[in-house]
Amino acid sequence: MSSVSESEVMQLHAEICAGLADPKRIMILYELVPGPRNVNDIAAALGAPQPQISRHLKVLRERGMVIAERHGATVAYTVADARIIQALDLLRQVLADKLRNQAALAATAASASE
Amino acid sequence: MSSVSESEVMQLHAEICAGLADPKRIMILYELVPGPRNVNDIAAALGAPQPQISRHLKVLRERGMVIAERHGATVAYTVADARIIQALDLLRQVLADKLRNQAALAATAASASE
DNA sequence: ATGTTACATTCGTCTATTCGCATATGTCAC
DNA sequence: GTGACATATGCGAATAGACGAATGTAACAT
Numbered sequence: 347m348s349s350v351s352e353s354e355v356m357q358l359h360a361e362i363c364a365g366l367a368d369p370k371r372i373m374i375l376y377e378l379v380p381g382p383r384n385v386n387d388i389a390a391a392l393g394a395p396q397p398q399i400s401r402h403l404k405v406l407r408e409r410g411m412v413i414a415e416r417h418g419a420t421v422a423y424t425v426a427d428a429r430i431i432q433a434l435d436l437l438r439q440v441l442a443d444k445l446r447n448q449a450a451l452a453a454t455a456a457s458a459s460e
Numbered sequence: 461m462s463s464v465s466e467s468e469v470m471q472l473h474a475e476i477c478a479g480l481a482d483p484k485r486i487m488i489l490y491e492l493v494p495g496p497r498n499v500n501d502i503a504a505a506l507g508a509p510q511p512q513i514s515r516h517l518k519v520l521r522e523r524g525m526v527i528a529e530r531h532g533a534t535v536a537y538t539v540a541d542a543r544i545i546q547a548l549d550l551l552r553q554v555l556a557d558k559l560r561n562q563a564a565l566a567a568t569a570a571s572a573s574e
Numbered sequence: 575a576t577g578t579t580a581c582a583t584t585c586g587t588c589t590a591t592t593c594g595c596a597t598a599t600g601t602c603a604c
Numbered sequence: 605g606t607g608a609c610a611t612a613t614g615c616g617a618a619t620a621g622a623c624g625a626a627t628g629t630a631a632c633a634t
Binding site for chain 3: 384385386396397399400401403404418419420421
């Protein structure tokens with residue numbers, strides 16, 4: 347019966363979004379798309395120190411956005427929900443269009459000043 | 461020719477996500493879904509002080525996520541891209557499922573301890 | 575038990591965000 | 605011009621986020 351209040355939902359919604367609000371975390375999530383990866387592999391792939399990646403993974407874990415699974419000495423991380431990647435892709439498209447429009451505007455301005 | 465580097469894209473991607481990383485901003489964006497709204501209406505609808513809403517709108521504006529259009533004394537705000545709302549909806553669904561699963565788990569635990 | 579590899583956490587510091595409050599700007603009506 | 609309304613911004617305090625560097629824990633092999 348623990349119904350969640352409207353503002354609590356908004357808070358949780360914002361926390362999930364905040365999980366995406368860091369370039370490294372976005373890169374980590376995309377690294378996990380092809381399949382599970384362990385921490386050192388991610389760190390190596392992104393050229394970032396392992397503790398930094400571990401901390402970012404903790405942020406994502408706390409928000410239920412990735413799943414950690416121990417396999418012996420290593421820990422495999424997975425994206426918890428494919429819709430997280432879908433949302434990232436949507437926002438990436440928004441960004442791509444914005445950059446495209448800016449480039450077009452710049453070209454227009456350039457040709458206007460020729 | 462201004463090609464944007466990989467990490468710059470990630471930075472911009474993260475900035476858009478950061479635009480969503482606040483409960484009030486999410487509420488503002490959903491307020492704009494039915495149609496354009498001016499600042500005071502949003503502030504009244506959310507029961508928040510006008511300067512706070514104005515600042516949040518500035519954050520969204522700077523990231524190109526909303527469009528401001530002056531009409532006389534008032535300024536009408538619109539969501540710049542419908543995919544922003546789609547992304548929010550996706551993440552909201554992720555959250556809803558998570559809450560549903562947590563509730564189910566709690567119920568299981570409760571029945572196990574009967 | 576020791577060593578080695580994999581991962582997580584703590585600490586101190588720095589930067590960024592958010593807020594309330596007051597105030598500035600902008601637009602219109604008169 | 606003045607006044608009234610709509611929106612934006614400056615300022616200071618409080619809070620949160622991210623980092624590097626060092627250290628702690630966990631799993632396994634020998």
